[in-house]
Amino acid sequence: MRRMVAETRVAPAQLMLPAFVAEGIDGPREITTLPGQYQHTTESIKKLAEQCVETGIGGIDLFGVPTRKDEIGSEAWNPEGILNKGIEAVRDAVGDDLVICADTCLDEFTDHGHCGALRPDGTVDNDATLPLYAEMAVSQARAGAHMVSPSGMMDGQIAVIRDALDAEGFTDVSILAYSAKYASAFFGPFRGAVNSSLKGDRKAYQQDPANRREGLRETLLDLAEGADLVMVKPASHYLDVLSDVAEISQVPVAAYQVSGEYAMLEAAAANGWIDRQRCIVESLTSIARAGADVILSYWAVEAAGWLR
């Protein structure tokens, strides 16, 4: 009877897998800070994408790990750059059977690790970063991305990316906007996954975990600029923000169950302290219950098997 009357159901189709494609490795390499997750080559990422299709999940979100980094992150829009090569490989492998989304942010590509270009004094220059995001998004659309996902939290990023995509004829490429993204310590393990060179923090552009209303305000701005989906990140500790956003959004709402949420639960499970599978399903169910239509999760592929 519980099964019959359950108010929330999580379906594989609403899950999206964040995945890493790295330059300079000759086979998949397990990420120390995210046990069970790998940096992939352009070959092994194809197999992973095919697995995503087989399990029936909705999409894959690709992050690039380049060997060459510079001050403005120019490998990010290089058609031969690792992320664009990864997008191309995945599109080649699975075509339109999976939503192929690309992370549109510079932090993996800059030598200082910030999400944007810097002023001479070392602070992030919001407006100088916008055209770089636009160029990156267009290069990702050219490589075959169905969706781009600006995650750098620069003000105005959705509008400039929409304009640039439209101007190049990519009117059908959609934008998954990281709208309410908090300056969270739960991103810690991700920095290991992308060999981040960041010193310091992102408090000048990511939100204060203390602020709930601000999440709504950032979302409304992204909606006005043309976001096709809006996202709250992290997920589990921000279910109030997620619920607020789901209440007002007229576009689908996504939530990102981030690296720290994954690592924490994996560590507890590895110690035998919690029931791993039940906790994973419960966490996904809670995120959906709070209002997420789409969930980005490192467990997407594995959980799909349990949810089917």
Ligand code: PBG
């Ligand atoms: C930055 C980006 C980050 C994550 C996704 N995109 C790191 C950050 O903002 O510091 C984190 C994802 C995770 O923790 O799983 N472009």
